[in-house]
Amino acid sequence: MSPEVTAKYPYVANAYSKELAAKCPAFAKQVNPDPRELEEDDYGPDPFGEEEEAAGCYGLKQRFEDRVLIMASDSCFMNCRHCTRKGLLRQAEVVRTDEELQTCMAYVQDHPLVRDVLISGGDPLVLPDEEVMRFVRSFSGLAQVDVVRLCTRAPCVNPARITRDLAALLGRSGKVWVNTQFNCAEELTPEAVEACTNLVRAGVPVSCQTVLLAGVNDSAERLLELFRALLRARVRPYYVFQCDPIAGISHFRVPLEKAQKIERECAERIGGLGLPRFVMDIPGALRKTPIGEM
Numbered sequence: 001m002s003p004e005v006t007a008k009y010p011y012v013a014n015a016y017s018k019e020l021a022a023k024c025p026a027f028a029k030q031v032n033p034d035p036r037e038l039e040e041d042d043y044g045p046d047p048f049g050e051e052e053e054a055a056g057c058y059g060l061k062q063r064f065e066d067r068v069l070i071m072a073s074d075s076c077f078m079n080c081r082h083c084t085r086k087g088l089l090r091q092a093e094v095v096r097t098d099e100e101l102q103t104c105m106a107y108v109q110d111h112p113l114v115r116d117v118l119i120s121g122g123d124p125l126v127l128p129d130e131e132v133m134r135f136v137r138s139f140s141g142l143a144q145v146d147v148v149r150l151c152t153r154a155p156c157v158n159p160a161r162i163t164r165d166l167a168a169l170l171g172r173s174g175k176v177w178v179n180t181q182f183n184c185a186e187e188l189t190p191e192a193v194e195a196c197t198n199l200v201r202a203g204v205p206v207s208c209q210t211v212l213l214a215g216v217n218d219s220a221e222r223l224l225e226l227f228r229a230l231l232r233a234r235v236r237p238y239y240v241f242q243c244d245p246i247a248g249i250s251h252f253r254v255p256l257e258k259a260q261k262i263e264r265e266c267a268e269r270i271g272g273l274g275l276p277r278f279v280m281d282i283p284g285a286l287r288k289t290p291i292g293e294m
């Protein structure tokens with residue numbers, strides 16, 4: 001493991017991730033540092049201005065009028081090498097105190113168009129249950145909020161974290177959806193499927209936001225295996241993202257024409273329920289842009 005790479009982008013992996021990486025080369029590419037992360041490219045560490053906060057509101061970001069993102073933690077169970085926030089992990093401004101949380105709630109109440117609150121990070125599930133629920137209850141208690149989205153890779157990288165107790169707490173709120181990330185079918189281990197099942201049985205819908213990654217899942221065959229495995233686990237394949245324009249991940253980026261071809265092939269071979277939207281995030285755009293429009 002190159003110390004130059006890990007000095008810039010730290011290696012973090014829990015025991016479960018290390019074990020899965022040892023069995024699955026496609027997952028290992030997401031965990032293990034690669035010297036190509038230091039190659040020069042045209043990108044910066046934060047193209048979406050995620051370090052900028054909404055005025056006076058520590059840990060809250062707003063890019064779209066109906067949604068806000070709350071940074072509830074700045075660390076993860078493992079540092080995904082392709083992460084959009086790889087330059088910000090363990091450095092991001094996050095909400096911690098009751099006062100900061102109150103300020104974020106006041107911001108949402110001052111912006112009545114906001115209906116969807118994303119609790120993200122880092123991974124919010126590195127926090128203990130009572131901390132997670134402090135965020136969930138605060139926002140699900142606001143009448144204007146329809147959806148509280150918990151953005152976590154725990155079902156994939158630390159499935160034991162999704163206990164039945166936690167799932168029941170999340171389900172009781174009535175507004176929580178879990179957004180997770182699986183990138184290849186091998187990640188749907190029996191433990192991961194059990195984690196998803198705990199959530200679904202507790203009434204928490206689970207959606208998957210996959211990242212299209214060279215050498216991991218950049219073919220229709222690989223993605224279709226994944227989508228079918230997700231459907232078996234009752235997880236909705238929701239988005240496939242082109243890699244974001246950030247520094248340090250160029251070796252994962254799939255050329256646009258190839259991504260468009262993969263999307264067309266998938267669409268011809270799986271029904272709508274199993275077919276996510278293939279999109280890319282463009283700095284300044286007011287929506288996720290379908291790659292077919294590019």
Ligand code: SF4
Pocket residue numbers: 075076077078079080082083084085086121122123152153
């Ligand atoms: S879990 Fe999400 S936020 Fe954390 S390193 Fe992976 S992609 Fe980034």
